[in-house]
Amino acid sequence: MEKKYNPSEYNNAVPCEVCGQITFIDDYGNSEKCPHCGWMQCADNERTDKTLGISYPMLVPLSRAREQYKAGQKFKATFEDFINGLMFYSEMLFWHHGLVHEVYTKLKSNDFEAYASGDCIVVFCNKEMKQEYNHVNEFREKANINGHLLKDIWDEVVHPCFMFCAGKNDYDIPPED
Numbered sequence: 367m368e369k370k371y372n373p374s375e376y377n378n379a380v381p382c383e384v385c386g387q388i389t390f391i392d393d394y395g396n397s398e399k400c401p402h403c404g405w406m407q408c409a410d411n412e413r414t415d416k417t418l419g420i421s422y423p424m425l426v427p428l429s430r431a432r433e434q435y436k437a438g439q440k441f442k443a444t445f446e447d448f449i450n451g452l453m454f455y456s457e458m459l460f461w462h463h464g465l466v467h468e469v470y471t472k473l474k475s476n477d478f479e480a481y482a483s484g485d486c487i488v489v490f491c492n493k494e495m496k497q498e499y500n501h502v503n504e505f506r507e508k509a510n511i512n513g514h515l516l517k518d519i520w521d522e523v524v525h526p527c528f529m530f531c532a533g534k535n536d537y538d539i540p541p542e543d
Contacts, residue, residue: 378391387403404441415429425443451526453502457471462511466492467511468489472489
């Protein structure tokens with residue numbers, strides 16, 4: 367019987383790139399959550415880990431995800447992973463004390479080389495506040511929630527993610543830890 371080609375079906379059994387247990391990927395190399403560890407595989411994770419310090423759609427770099435799994439920890443992106451994701455994708459989300467926060471970038475000019483180096487406007491907002499920074503480094507050093515620097519309270523952040531990957535209803539209901 368001839369195999370029907372359906373690139374969006376998760377019908378290819380492979381070892382999970384984090385835990386090594388069997389999971390299923392589509393014909394592009396992407397998976398839903400691994401039933402054993404919860405990792406979502408992407409065909410480019412090895413490359414994006416090495417070149418950008420992230421993975422997609424999980425954000426945590428693959429190399430660190432493997433370490434976290436071996437240590438029995440949940441997958442958790444660092445503040446630097448979040449910034450790397452922001453510079454890659456330009457639209458990010460996270461939750462803090464049940465409130466969703468958005469972070470996105472805007473071009474200052476058509477100088478894409480400057481943008482790639484962080485010379486962009488970074489907007490950090492939620493339904494109660496809006497902050498703007500003139501460079502990613504300024505965001506890194508000054509972004510705050512109620513006067514507490516984001517980099518200092520990052521351990522309190524839940525589900526940092528790419529905006530597109532947040533999932534239906536995630537904007538209103540914070541994900542569980």
